[in-house]
Amino acid sequence: MTRTTHFGFKTVSETEKAREVAGVFDSVAERYNLMNDLMSGGMHRLWKRFAVEVSGVRSGNRVLDIAGGTADLSSLFLEQVGSRGEVWLTDINNSMLTIGRDRLLDEGTAVPVAQCDAEKLPFPTNYFDCVSVAFGLRNMTHKDAALKEMLRVLRPGGCVIVLEFSRIWKPLQRLYDLYSFKVLPAMGGFIAKDPDSYRYLAESIRVHPGQEELKQLMQKAGFERVEYFNLAANAVALHRGYKF
Ligand SMILES: C[S@@+](CC[C@H](N)C(=O)[O-])C[C@H]1O[C@@H](n2cnc3c(N)ncnc32)[C@H](O)[C@@H]1O
Numbered sequence: 001m002t003r004t005t006h007f008g009f010k011t012v013s014e015t016e017k018a019r020e021v022a023g024v025f026d027s028v029a030e031r032y033n034l035m036n037d038l039m040s041g042g043m044h045r046l047w048k049r050f051a052v053e054v055s056g057v058r059s060g061n062r063v064l065d066i067a068g069g070t071a072d073l074s075s076l077f078l079e080q081v082g083s084r085g086e087v088w089l090t091d092i093n094n095s096m097l098t099i100g101r102d103r104l105l106d107e108g109t110a111v112p113v114a115q116c117d118a119e120k121l122p123f124p125t126n127y128f129d130c131v132s133v134a135f136g137l138r139n140m141t142h143k144d145a146a147l148k149e150m151l152r153v154l155r156p157g158g159c160v161i162v163l164e165f166s167r168i169w170k171p172l173q174r175l176y177d178l179y180s181f182k183v184l185p186a187m188g189g190f191i192a193k194d195p196d197s198y199r200y201l202a203e204s205i206r207v208h209p210g211q212e213e214l215k216q217l218m219q220k221a222g223f224e225r226v227e228y229f230n231l232a233a234n235a236v237a238l239h240r241g242y243k244f
Pocket of ligand 1: 072
């Protein structure tokens with residue numbers, strides 16, 4: 001029997017979802033950074049800095065940036081780990097990864113890069129001090145499998161950092177819906193010539209687990225001391241969990 005899942009509000013087969021997600025990121029890659037700045041008013045940069053802060057990553061650490069895309073987090077982690085450390089930039093999508101890799105080269109840093117699916121990581125068990133995934137988990141077909149893989153590659157004592165859209169503070173819901181379903185697709189149409197991908201963004205946020213649900217998913221995958229920090233009136237949440 002064909003297994004189905006969500007692609008935004010649509011129910012699709014699991015293979016179709018992977019194809020659709022690939023289509024979205026192939027299409028938006030070129031304008032991805034500009035759109036992020038415009039859509040969040042630059043705030044995504046602060047959320048990412050906060051994520052790196054909360055990760056506790058220090059000089060000499062090994063970090064795996066999953067769904068790293070255009071390398072915002074990898075670039076920040078590199079500042080933390082210094083020349084003795086190791087940061088891997090990874091993503092399933094070649095268009096996003098190429099932009100990320102080139103950006104790091106332009107910044108004068110060459111990091112190891114791997115094109116891989118978060119659900120099947122090509123890394124040894126107990127290797128990384130920190131694993132991060134920013135705005136990526138939402139797009140994955142089997143979030144439970146991806147979280148288990150993240151746990152596997154972490155060393156005992158290491159932590160995972162999940163930065164993701166979440167459930168906004170209720171009084172702002174209507175305004176946020178208006179912004180997400182009217183303004184974002186219009187902006188995506190104008191800037192990235194692709195309103196549909198930004199409609200998907202809004203829909204995928206609505207079907208992604210909220211703060212408590214994601215905490216439970218992480219606990220179920222085996223993470224301990226899971227907690228989260230709400231950002232931007234709860235529109236975004238940063239979850240942290242440890243492997244012991
Ligand atoms: C919204 S972008 C986030 C990029 C970057 N982390 C950031 O915060 O700007 C989501 C990324 O998740 C990647 N992605 C989606 N499914 C994935 C999977 N199964 N494994 C790894 N990466 C995946 C996409 O290719 C895309 O680059």
